[in-house]
Amino acid sequence: MIDLTLSEIAAATDGRLIPGSADAGLVVSGVADTDSRLVTPGDIFVAKPGEETDGHLFADAAVANGAALLIVERELAVAVPQIVVEDSVTALGALATEVITRVRALGRLRIVGITGSNGKTTTKNLLAAVLERVGETVSPKASFNNEVGAPITMLRVTNETRFLVAEMGASGIGEIARLIRMAKPDIGVVLKVGLAHAGEFGGIEATVTAKTEMVSELLPEDVAVLNLDDPRVAGMADATRARVLWFGLDDRATVRATDIVATASGTAFTLHLPDGSCAAVRFKVLGEHHVMNALAAAAAAHELGVEIDLIVDGLQSVSRAERWRMEPLGGRDDVSIINDAYNASPDSMSAAIRTLAQIGAERGRTIAVLGAMSELGDWAGEEHDRIGLQVVRLGIGRLVVVGPEARRMHITAINEGSWDGESVYFATADEAFAYLSAEIAPGDTVLVKSSNAAGLRLLGDRLGELYA
Structure with a gap:
């Protein structure tokens, strides 16, 4: 995270600062987390009430692990500064918004948002592996893609970060829009719309509405990377002002794969990019269906100016989609x-x-x-x-x-x-x-x-x- 003083964090989260023995000008730059076991010296611990337990009960453990600041919903008897807020999850999002806004003002940071019913984590990992070859890249750990995980990822951004890859999941309408307000993408990627979480959404059409939020707020200078092979995703082209870049196996897609051969050791294919360049890819991730995720990552990387040889190198460096995924x-x-x-x-x-x-x-x-x-x-x-x-x-x-x-x-x-x-x-x-x-x-x-x-x-x- 970037350096912020206690008073700046309190202002960003609309909270009440209780500095204790510290000065309000104390600088904090540690990352934030809601799990006291993951706190390291200098970090911010966000006490989040949950369905089964209450993060406030673990504040002492966070302090023992070296937390420099607590964000809480009620004042606690602790020896470190704390900021009391109305809602700790909302405050976490507000702090992420402040950090992204400040880093954005420097003019270096580019943001890619990724959503879809399937493949978000795999695509995120593939794109991060490519972009890390170009500059400092921040991407989610595991599947940090909700109202808690996404801002925790965003808070890892520093002034030197060139790329933020934000995985944005949802179980209802409005959730992706909320994440986008924290960090609006320059490139919005929609992979697929299927029945995943359909029971929570209330139907496939509600799922389409929720996923469309990824591209509906993009500006004309932004890019919507859309799956041409999925009619529901292709229809989102009518809902965005951004320039559309198509990926898929369809011959009309400008980022596409041909000559696909799936084996027990991975999948080989030829990658085609909009500039006419093409290259053979020996993709180690099992499953022909993951080629679509590779195409989405390649499309976003191409839009960010990455050369095809680095794109191929990054794709080929990933040996598995993620822990417990193929x-x-x-x-x-x-x-x-x-x-x-x-x-x-x-x-x-x-x-x-x-x-x-x-x-x-x-x-x-x-x-x-x-x-x-x-x-x-x-x-x-x-x-x-x-x-x-x-x-x-x-x-x-x-x-x-x-x-x-x-x-x-x-x-x-x-x-x-x-x-x-x-x-x-x-x-x-x-x-x-x-x-x-x-x-x-x-x-x-x-x-x-x-x-x-x-x-x-x-x-x-x-x-x-x-x-x-």
Whole structure:
């Protein structure tokens, strides 16, 4: 974070400063966090009330870890300065806005905002890997993309930062717009609109409205990077004043991929840019569907003036999408475990199963270990049915369904009528692990896929360790 005095932070957050023994002119430049365990000397601790606990209860731990300042909603008996605000999350956003505004005034910082139902974190990682080759780049850790995580990322910006890559998620209309008010992008990227979180949004059209917020506030001198292959995203061109840069596999896209070949070691393709340049890319991230994320990252980087050789170098340097996202594990006895159980929507689940069918066919038997897809609301039953059918029709060798919320996939696969015992169901991950430990054979390729809430990422880790 940039240097700010206690009084400047209090003014930015509209809070009441209680300096204690410190002077109001004391300079603070540490990063902010809402987790006291992550606080290091000089940091700002933001005490955020939660559904299960209250951050104020951990203020003493934050001070013990070296917090230089607390932002709180009620005055505490602590030995460090504190700023009392009405709402700590709102104050966190206001502080991020102040920092971004000051750094923006220096004329160096360029901001890229990324949203979409799937692929935000992967695209963020790919773009950051490219931009880091050009200048200081700040991007979110993990999936810091909400009203808390996004401003925490923004507060890591310094006067030397050239690029901020902001992942912007939402579970309702207005949430992306709120993040954009903190840090308006020069380039807004929309990847895909699907059924992820459709239950929270209230339907696909509400999802479209929410994601459109990424480009609706862009200025004529800004750029909207849009997926030409997704009709819902392509329609957003009518909602922005910005210049539109299309990416996709469609021949009309100005940033596109051709000659795509997916294998167990990654995906090869030819990258084409608007200036007519092209280059071969040997992309290590598993799954042909991640090529679209690579194209989005390449499009944004190209608009920021990055040469194609650096774009390719950055893309090729990324070996996995993110922890628990198409993460290759195992290796012993030629067993390959793909742990993709951090998140799951109908689109990402379908893409992962297609990848399993593609790369497993060249190795041996394929096993899909699947859990529930969360936050689908009224679409849950139908979408779990569709996945069960897809597993059968793609010829996956064995389906292992885990958890009562996902059992419908197992029933649907059985009812398809083409299998005899190839689908099994277990209520718990421990039961599934015991079965798989005895079932997996040399040469098998195993996909573990579910929403985070299903907890199968830990099952994937256990299988990876078993076959390491």
